[in-house]
Amino acid sequence: MPKAPAEPVSEGRQTPTRPEVSVVVPVFNESGAAADLAREIAAAFAGHSLEILFVDDCSRDDTRARLLALKAEIPALRVLGHSANAGQSRAVRTGVLAARGDIIVTLDGDGQNDPADAPRLVEALKSGPPELALVGGERMRRQDSAAKKVASRIGNGVRKRLLRDTANDTGCGLKAFRREAFLRLPYFDHIHRYLPALMLREGYATAFLPVGHRPRTTGSSKYTNLGRLWASISDLWGVMWLQSRARRPGAVIEL
Template identity: 30%
Template structure:
């Protein structure tokens, strides 16, 4: 099969979620609007996640994995996924399944016209503190990036791989993916999607890395924006 979309699933100590992830992604593959494969990126888990991932990939032909030697964080896991792409499109979903794979089809409806389509978590099923800190962090990022996005941290996105591979990743950049597409003169769009409470496993982000950490990342983004190289070749005889 020639795949068009790779869905990256970063995993860090999600042994209690992975069988449910398998079930949900298998259900999605039956209704996916483009040929799709799944790429687990094990970010140095120290539970049974890797063992489960290998079992899942062994029994499902459209499932693949890479495993990092050490835990490096979400941005590194996403970067590793980008580096191993061989499809036209790349999607991203968290392994906590607080978003639904079925909503990839909503994003894919717009990907021909746009270069990144991201979800906006409607009616979020999170605690008051988590929702408020996320709202504040998103407001701070909009002030710095002017990307117009209401929920840059939403863990459900589809990106054209030609743009994803040009993103110079740094830690925390997963929160700035729309802005990094704009730096490439790409077009972005946000679409409301479903959101669910976490059923199993533990959240990997607390108040510090949900609010204060992103504020520090904004200054790294401004440095990146100032130094970023972007060009378009108008004419060439190098064929």
């Protein structure tokens, strides 16, 4: 059996012009949204030391081709592609592993997160105490169906009560976090919904800021309420188990 290719751990980190911020955007069949979103991200971070990584999770439409056509227009743009569909969390991890920046920003690829909010999260992360590792967005005036909002409210309430992660909206894709902290976390599918709890487990601090939310204008959601519920049940038990098995060493000193 041929050996599986290694993940792109840190190839770009040896370049002398490392950006400060790496924006990671997972996309799957987002042909109608991806190009405009890339332009919006570049505009939002104008003047910043930046790279933009779109990770195409084996789209069946022309998402990848549209992004590749933008590389000349947006020099900061990098396009990574999966050869098999692996899900949103794996696409985020692929982007973080390949990122050169020490600060990661994630956004959903459907255009519902407003990139104009992202620099504010980055500044909050940079100006916070050393232990602050993640600043998450909390969507205000969500532009989703009533059923989706109700399901999200229930799911967030149950998760927050069981995990005590202080987060009101872990489903918001807009987050800023430290790359090093993320790479210390155990990986599993759907980890993107449990980043606050896992950061706290490692002894980091988290914070949250209100952000905007826009209606989806192209494509369709990749999740259903039933599918999300089924995954959340097993994920919650798994994260609770990880919390129960955490043992922190306190301050580490070299002797």
